[in-house]
Amino acid sequence: MSIPFETARLGTKACTFPPPPAIRETFRSRSARSVVSAMLAVAMGTSSCVHYANPEKPGAADLAANRAAVESVPGLVAFWTFGEEPGQARRSAGTADKHPLMEVGKPVAREEGGPYSGYHAHFDGQQFMGIEHNALGGLDISGREAQVSMFAVAEVDDMSRGVSIAGIWSEGKGENDDTGTRQYALLLNMPMYGGPRNVTPHVSSEGGVSRRASGTGMPWCVDYAASVSVVPEHRWVTLGFTYDGRYIRAYFNGVMEARQVDPVKDNRTDPYFAKEGPFGGHRGINPYFHGRGIFKYDPARDGGAKMKPSPFLVGARYAVGSMFGEAMKGSLAGLAVFNRALTEKEMQKLHASAHLQALQ
Secondary structure, eight states: OOOOOEEEEETTEEEEEOOOHHHHHHOOSHHHHHHHHHHHHHHHTOOEEEEOSSSSSOOHHHHHHHHHHHHTSTTEEEEEOOOSOTTSOBOBSSSSSOOOBEEESSOOEEEEOOTTTSEEEEEESSOEEEEOGGGOGGGOOOBTTOOEEEEEEEEESOOSSOEEEEEEOBOOSSTTOOOOOOOEEEEEEEGGGTEEEEEOOEEOSSSSSOBOTTSOBOSSOOOBOOOSSOOOBSSEEEEEEEEOSSEEEEEETTEEOOBOOOTTTTTOOSHHHHTSSGGGSOOBSBSEEOTTOBOOOOHHHHTTTSOSOOOEEESOOBBTTBSSTTOOEEEEEEEEEESSOOOHHHHHHHHHHHOGGGTO
8 A cells, every 4th residue: 555645844944755664653743753654764765855045944946946837747727725814806827817806705824834935824714815716717628538637735624524625626515416617626535436535526418417328417416536644733735636538536745545446335336336447347435437538518508407517616615505514624725737647757746746744
């Protein structure tokens, strides 16, 4: 099993490394584990270090280098660093289209600490940010051949319910409601089909409920991957996913944790899961097979049957008739969207750019 990467400091360097399993088990305190694992990683030559001029707080040059690491990845559509003050639109860095995120509900607090701007945005479950669908531009990733990747630097305060990080994802009023206009989303803690407290990225081809080859509907959109790792509360992590037009892959701390599906435990015995995967087999869980592309709203087809096309939202989604039922309680220090499926090496590069230990 892959071990998620972590970041530790050695003098004035922030080092990203894969900590040995024995060290993770023996040294349960964060400080002891970080120091010992980093020492071993450096000794074995498996670390990736970036020099920080100030060992306690990244300076302007450090922040710029971290942003550049994200901005250099091909296919970048939007990259928010959350350095703006409450009440201001949050604008994308390093892209021609600034994709301004507008606050909804009440101002979103800005707090110190972040790898890209020196700050992060804190959500309390009563507000979110968004862009209306008609202003999405390149964020409106859709169509039969579409690909998408998302990456977030996050600290979640409450994992007792589902968590909405970001995406284009309006579900409707609940079970068996086929009026949704879902496209793609980075969500957490979806236990219905094997994702309790996991990273659970979703992609929809129908917008509404998932449909079997026979045309009959599932109760929900059930097309999501699920990580191995549980997302912790009150700890900075990186979250992400890729979709290459065939498979959804969930990432936790820069690693695509391959997971073998347990059809019974994961509640994936329905023929939709068990018989409609590659060559008539199972769709799996991470990676998860979804070879039908991403929903594209068609006014002529969907205007009378579905709700209006979804906005891009950060920190919430419309689900079970509410915007706040599964709104995020926690913080975001970076969020990026790409219009292609990133490689695992690229996802590790994004993770390394976050320098998580500097945030803990």
